[in-house]
Amino acid sequence: MFEPPTLKDIANALGLSTSTVSRALRDTYEISAKTKKLVFDYAEKINYQPNPNALSLKERRSKSIGVVVSEVANHYFSQAINGIESIAYDKGYHVIITQTHESYDREKINVQHLASRSVDGLLVSLSAETADTAHLKYLHERGMPMVFFDRIPNDIHTHKITANNEQGAFNATTHLIQSGRRKIAHLTSSDHLSISIERLRGYTEALNKHDIKLNPDYIKHCPHGGMFPEETEQAVLELLNLKDKPDAICIAGDRLSIGCLEVLKKLNVKVPKQIALAGFSNSDVLNLFEYPISSVRQPAFEMGETATEMLLQLIESKYPVTEFHNKVIDTQLFVR
Amino acid sequence: MFEPPTLKDIANALGLSTSTVSRALRDTYEISAKTKKLVFDYAEKINYQPNPNALSLKERRSKSIGVVVSEVANHYFSQAINGIESIAYDKGYHVIITQTHESYDREKINVQHLASRSVDGLLVSLSAETADTAHLKYLHERGMPMVFFDRIPNDIHTHKITANNEQGAFNATTHLIQSGRRKIAHLTSSDHLSISIERLRGYTEALNKHDIKLNPDYIKHCPHGGMFPEETEQAVLELLNLKDKPDAICIAGDRLSIGCLEVLKKLNVKVPKQIALAGFSNSDVLNLFEYPISSVRQPAFEMGETATEMLLQLIESKYPVTEFHNKVIDTQLFVR
């Protein structure tokens, strides 16, 4: 059994009381210099670390924040997590990462667990399955500080940060149009997700602007954001089997972009000759791909940083915060 | 402020004592059925969750395990983490993930923090910089259950799990030889890392078996495992600038493999015509790449699962465990 040293151990060894030791270590003015030195040196020697559980219990906060994302294997999220950690560590907070794998049930469990584990706040990006946000609303109403990023709900009033999804999809679609395509499909995630709605809007606007009529058959939703390869494959096949086959696809997600490329490669459909692609992705290996795919890259690291700053502001604010920001950061289009 | 309900809240509301409420919730035999029902219903209504900090303090364990990896963005690690979580959640344990970004200092800080946070055990894969394992040894000697996976130390006696790195590198190198190459270089991570040593051994053996003389100039170490692109670039450039240029590279790491491809593409060196590649990688998009690279894939998920099972066995064992396993799982070669 691993039993780290406690204040009492130091107190006993030095013939002091725990209160004195505690004060000495916290460098309070009321403790004499020589007692402090005595305590400091001994604590150093036995490598004393305060028990964070006892502290959390006493202080009613844990100096840790919970993160809920769909998957760390997703480049967007792993980059965002790096941004989150960079700020959190700086401010002395710890980060607990949980994955939903796009499952609503898993999201409920994770959120519940993080809350009961008394994290001081939550950074959440909704799962693709999540249509009902009652579990989050419940916590939020009871005062749990919460910031949403990337995939945000519209019925919870707090800080939110997103990439400019509309503009990103608009740019991607416009790029496809400008390279001579007219029959542009849209492959996207579940229809209730904020990112899907915004990206669909950007796609639609680009078509409108160039007087291209929107073809409903060209819009394909993958309810699990491409988590299951079959889902993507079926959607792509449906597009390819249309009598009026699209000549380009604007893809609204990292996983979907990769999945789509895989399907096209498997079917030996030539990109971009037969079909051109542009999609959201934060992968850093797209330029190594055989088939070129223009990509919309989200400022993931920066979004993680900003979300964390916002959350810490909520956590550390002495007064209830009533004014909430809805920050939107521009995406970048990489033409390939 | 978020203030979850406590036992006392229930006790006050129901006119009972906290002990009665506690016993009722734990379904003890000594509490009457109607009191139990009363308590259950009320707890349900106000959504009572026991405070885990109080529990950890009392029980001296946290039902959570700490994970130390270099980067979650690395496919090998994100897959391993999925394996870890699958077992841990099943057994009611929580998982706290930390990243070292291949930094020794960060590793020390993370390990220290996890220990002080009273995790019940640790799953560790060493950072590329880590040559000295005193920080881990210290904890281990004091009874912290610990299992190493992938990058293991040789001076800490506990359960360990690795891929068969020697065989993997042997197979990769043999494959390069069989496709007609003779001048095979080896691009690898820092020289003290267990995986580097084992993979180098596999590489050497394959050369020996085919009577190819080992050329020391062909072996290039990247001390940070390719964390910094310049590092990889320089190593590859050095190989390409040799008067007796290699015609193939056996690459000992995910990040290095990707980095190497990037450099070659940038320099417009044709793969596999000018130089053939085979490398360790768990990326699932290698077959989308323009340049083919044969890959050695580690059973990441399975390794994560096994490591977690081993750790839980250590944690939950009533008697000190003295017999340790050193499990080695075979890799898979994907020829491209």
Next chain:
DNA sequence: AAAATTTGTGCAATCGTTCCCAAGAAGCCG
């Protein structure tokens, strides 16, 4: 009906830490 047993509940200590309050020692002034 008195004694013994069972049943249901509460008190208080514990885990490690902080912090309010009190108290002892030392120094200083008159």
Next chain:
DNA sequence: CGGCTTCTTGGGAACGATTGCACAAATTTT
């Protein structure tokens, strides 16, 4: 030398949950 701060230090109550022990009420036994 008594009375006064000032400086250190210790005692003890929290924080939330569990649990051995005690004790009352209800039930059974003699």
